[in-house]
Amino acid sequence: MMLQDGSTQLLCLTASSGVPLFTRGASKQLPFSVIGSLNGVHMFGGGQRVLLSSCETERGGKVVWRVFQDSVMLIAVNGGHQAGGGGGSSKEEELHLRRLLENVWNCMVLVLGQDELASARNVERLKRDLRSCFGLIDQLLEERQEGIMGNLTHCADCLLPPNPAALQEAVEGFTQAADSEFGCLMVHGRIAAATEKWWRLAPQEVVLLSALMRSLSASGSSSCDYPVFLPQGSPTVAHRLLRFQLLPGADVCVLCGPTPSLRRAESGLVGRFWSPMVETLRGCLAVGERCLPGSVSLRPDVLALLLINRETRRSVSCVRSSTHPQPSDPALPSKTRCWELLKLFYIFSTTRYFSQEETLCVSPEEKPQRGNTEDFALGFSHQPLQCYLVGEECKCFGLQTPQHQLFLLTPLSVPTFALRTVATQTLSAITGNTGF
């Protein structure tokens, strides 16, 4: 057994020659013979017109293959869980790994551009260049920041500020002044406000840019100028991403062309547009991880929730920190565990019952590759609307309306028959209050 419990290793090779480009994740790298065989079986199958897409082992171990643009082969290997628990969760693991591969590829395009990856004339140079992606890739692999669901849902994580109108106005003014149409304000790594054009970017790009912003702001610099390719919008022409830190935890960014220079924007524009907004921003930061303004009152029996707007591809999620744990309650799952359960339940429901419509923004050439995970949901003759699970740690409820998907966790003490009302109330409380 070469992989640790539950750890994931990512392998990247050139698709044509099988030269390893990099491996990330897992403390111990897999031996080269294994990497070679994993790549070899896929290549051999390709020669026989059989496309190997995934593999599953006992206790949830999983291997997923995917070739991008006929040039780069990405393989994700998950070690499974020695502790047991059956193989049931591997179905969930698969979607997770598939999303990971897509995100990693998009991230490579974002940093290096599609041309360099697709042509790959000089393998050694490519290897060197790819190092600049590692930070971002590691972030995707390790999921350092709790509560970021976008990598999985491909819906941008949002934070609903108390007074959105003022922030929206400031973002739009600032973006316009910077000769751009794409601008965005991020608070706690989530989008608090963005221009209309920003939302028109492909959802995956929005998610990826958010991830990039998070990793840039984690570096601690007050501003930076970073060239990015947009995997869907402009995979071959780079844009500039200008980022400015307004307050610790609050960043603003614009996507722009050659002008303005970082210095001019920083000195001339940031102060002009954002110094009047400092108090508003502080109010925004105070929302914190709850992501919802104080005006939204959640029922006390909601442990965690994830709300997705299916039309705008945005999501809000939060986990209640147990403020005053009652002794009567049997141990509620920890916060970290809640996030994990929320993710697992999202995958569980979407792979089996609810549709994932992000396939809309997939280029036609890649569709067959993505379609190769069999869609269990297609087997239903009637449409699933809601589902719930009663486990040992908590109860989960999911519902889907034409506009929203809501997933929430409640303590076991909530009666099962009340789950539905809890969910509908929560949904209307949020949508009614914020117009999300």
Added chain:
Amino acid sequence: MASRNGTETAVRRGQTEKGDNSDSDSTSSSYSSSDYSDDLEPEWLDDIQKNGELFYLELSEGEEEAALAQATANQGVSTNHVRFSEKEAEIITEQNKKQRCGSRTKGEPTLKRLARILRRKRRPSQRRGGGKDGGKDSSSLSSPPASILKNQAGQRQGVMVQQQQLKEVCVYLNPKRLGGSSTPLSDRGGLLEALLGVVHRPGWSRGQGDPAAGRREERLTVHGLVPNSPAIKCGQILIGDVLVAVDDVDVTSENIERVLSCIPGPTQVRLTLETVGPVEGVSGGDSPSIHRLKASPPVSQLVRLLWGEDTAELQMSIGHIPHIVMYLSLKLDSASPQEEQEILYQYPVSEASGQLKGVRGIFLTLCDMLENVTGGRIISSSLLLGKHLVHVGYWKESNNLLVIGLPAERVPLLYLQTVVGGVVRTLKVMYGSLDSAFCKADHAPRLDHFFCLFFQQLIQPSRLTDSSSAPPPDISGTLFLDGLPAVRWLTLPPEIKMEVDTVLSDFESSDFGEMSEDFFGLRRLYVTLGSCLFYKSYLIANHLPKEDLLDVCLYCQHYCLLPLASDQRVGQLVIWREVFPQHRAQQRGHSGSSAPGYSQPHGRHFLLIVGLRHFMQCVLLEAGGCASPALGSPGPDCVYVDQVKATLLQLEVLEAGIEERLNAPPAPCLSCADWFLPAATARDRLDSLASSSPVLSKLAGAVKGSSAGSRGRSLFGEKARRSSPQRSLSDSGSEGQADGGSGSGSSMAPGLSPHSTPDSARKLGGRRDSLGSGGSDGSGGSGGLFKIPRMKHPNPFYLGTLKKILTERETEEMYNTMKLTSGAENTLFHYVMMETVQGIFIAPTHREVAQLSGSIHPQLIRNFHHCCLSIRAAFQQSLPPRGRRGADRSQSSRGLGPVKEHGVLFQCKPENWTDQRKPAPTMTYWVIGRMLLEPVPQEFYVCFHDSVAEVPVEMAFRLSFGLAL
């Protein structure tokens, strides 16, 4: 017949012989040894294979008639039933000419003998698959058959715009009907007109007549058709056609009456007609222009497949769908390299499977490598072949690897492991281990047959059932129900159940005649370990331990014996083979550890299945142990077979009672989904509106409901029930049921009252309990209440308790049925309830489901089953892996963790909603699964309309648990 496979072959014979034998069976229920004279030996004796195995299946007379009638109902579809069955009869005759044919035919009436001769003449051409090369033995009656040759000769000569074509038409004739009719046969038309309905007027057809034929042997041109006759009903015989042959016997005006008079009884005959039709793109003169319509054989494909017929054709029809089974060796033997030596077994050989075979290197490599990388054996992989997604399941045993590839649209990945596990277990039951199954060369044909059945059932189940009557099979339903480690159970009225059990026990005690050891002073041959009894695919009695029952049932499922007994009347079914019951083998593996001083006897086990009409009894016998050890490969012993037959005949008295039970209204009464859908009533419309925007509509009621929840718990039940105005209607319905249950239970028939009172108490207890512990998660408190009644039955394997409780359930259900008539609303659509300890499950019977026919309801049931696949897969997570593979069980907090209950809400709309102004009405319903590990593992799946209030749902769960324990 070259493809007929080695052992698992089955043969039927003509009706006449069968009739004789069943007579003798019924009169002498048990032969004494002196009875074994040649003429009384059982008909299956000749089918016993060299290794002692037997698979003998014969349909009953009634079934054949039904099949024939059905064939005529499907008008004009050419069938080859008669030929087929006669062929079989011939084969038998050939094999046993000396024993049988000579003596038997003597007593037959001349007509029958004539018919027999007719049949025999037909055989050779049939064996060549309809090739008409005239290779027949000379005989008085047979002139050269209606052949293509004749026609081709014509083609070569003539430059014809129109072409003579031969067509074959099958009609069902019943000479017995003639007896009643008053028309004298000596009328001008004779039998041709009276029986067949073809009007032929001699002398009319001068112009068309074959010049070579003389006046006396005039060709039979159809000049008219008699209304309502078989000829006109079939719709294929046209005026102007020429009748050339009847069942391949050439006919003219000279011999037609004689030929027709040879038809002994109701049967299907094949007419060959020469017709004039336009040339259909036939350019070459030598392509035979015979029109053969696609046959839909009246004997279902399943039976033919079981007989070992037709496998090639069926397999061809799914050749384009990639599927494969391979048994690969992981050992390299470089000393004697042969081509493809690592493939120990492979099936089928087709283009698509060839592609999968080509990449076997992938399977071998992955199997070997991934175990090292992830620390667990490989279970499955997914491959994309062109457009087909294929899931491949693996099973590694010692140094060999079983690989099964199945198309994803048939078997979802979620359920692949269950399917593979089922195959492996079945093979182990049949052969002991995978190695012994696959590594013996002479097993290959039998395995081919095995896997042909396996793939046919999964990939094109519709071909196996009778296409006309049965609804399109529900692949998810088959997967789900077959995948359950349980057998479908039918609850019976107590007095019938008791009789059945008594009869079975009598049989099992082996205290009869020469089976008792005193009789000859010898050790008995076999010990009866137990038996189980099926009626029309329902298990009605079981005296086998659960694991043995599952083993037996897996075998029956695999060979489709259960649907066979329910759809078709089995004339006689005798199966005998050595089996290797799995848990006995495992116990032997580590014997002595569990109970010192006792170890499982090292005996050999044999499975005897005997079916008569709708009954089927499976008996597990042990040789060795306290019976005499078995040597070699013994065949079935007549004494045992006859004893089972006698038992079944004895049970036949009860058939009426069982049928009555089957015909009874659905026991927990069911509703049809379609009743809820049409927006005819205001209530429904309201409902559908409400469900279409769940966000807003349910709020009002919800607020109140939840506020009640926070108040005092003792009052909660009342509050919740009264509070929600929206639900009041349906609420009151279900409430009335529950209240009525406790109230009027004692006013029922006096005999029932002892049952009903504890029931009602339990109900109340259940409700209170469920509220106290806050809904479905409560497990602590609920156990206590249910433990008390169970203490009385300490042995869960004792089926007597099951019986008793099922009767309780029965009375309860009777009571429910009465409720329905009083007009309360019932929202239950479907349910499946599995009792893991006894290995049985209960679901509405096929007939109950059929009664609820509607357009939406079958869809709903399909959906229900599909959803159950997912629910059960979620449950499987929380269970420890079934003993076999790496059974380290420790509670992990990874994944979603164990799941107790899982529900999905569905919305359905009527199809083809054309009304533009109004939105289509919708109906929402829940599919909920609930698993209980404590006190005994149970799984429960229900489907009901959304309008039911949730508290009664909880009660429904608890009720059923209380009842079925």
